[in-house]
Amino acid sequence: MDTESQSGSQAELRQPQPARAQHAAQVEHAQHPERGAAALATLLSRRSVPALQLHGPGPRDAEVDTAIDAALHAPDHGLLRPWRFVVIRGAARERLSELFVRRMLERDPTIPEGKVHKARSQPLAAQVVIAVGARILREHKVPELEQLLSTGAAVMNLLNAFHAQGYGAIWLTGGNAYDPQIAAALGFAADERCLGFVYVGSADTATREADAPRVEADARRVQRGAIAREWTG
């Protein structure tokens, strides 16, 4: 806190103040503490589901819209709205699959068939694919890195929103994500970058249950000291 705001808050303390309006989140938590607990349980149970393990049914249009709404709640320095989402569903997935294969072979005619097969199959296994992108402003007072971070945060919200609605999802990149011709075919403008694809669909309960011990194991394995610590000044 800087000196100016400190003296401001000291002055505030001296004045009799009307009851402060409670922040909406505080009100929500006071009235429905179980909702917060459920939201946290959802965050703590998210795992990515490999795209080839996804299947139907996929999220309904309204559920996709909700996930994108969640993405739009990402922190956004300067309110630049750098995020871009291109939703690919239904028969368009087949065209995406063909586009991936064509471009992979054009980039490298000797590419192993296994890789081509995987890229061809992923958009078909997933029921909805969302190409995520960012419009990064150069020479802006908000550094480019922060604009990219905001996009990452938006994609995280997207993944969590699909998980909260009962779907599996995964964010994948690779050569196709960074291929300018694929980005152009998907309608990304010249000043927009494609940052990957979020694959979404249903995931087998067995897959999710099989993942549960992994979640616990991960939590135990994580060396918290290396990634989360306290600074006491």
Ligand SMILES: Cc1cc2nc3c(=O)[nH]c(=O)nc-3n(C[C@H](O)[C@H](O)[C@H](O)COP(=O)(O)O)c2cc1C
């Ligand atoms: C920006 C970004 C790009 C990624 N690209 C790939 C990828 O191309 N291939 C892959 O196997 N995993 C990729 N991942 C990792 C998966 O999305 C996923 O996080 C990983 O499989 C671990 O699963 P978890 O999310 O359950 O921890 C990427 C993750 C991020 C954040």
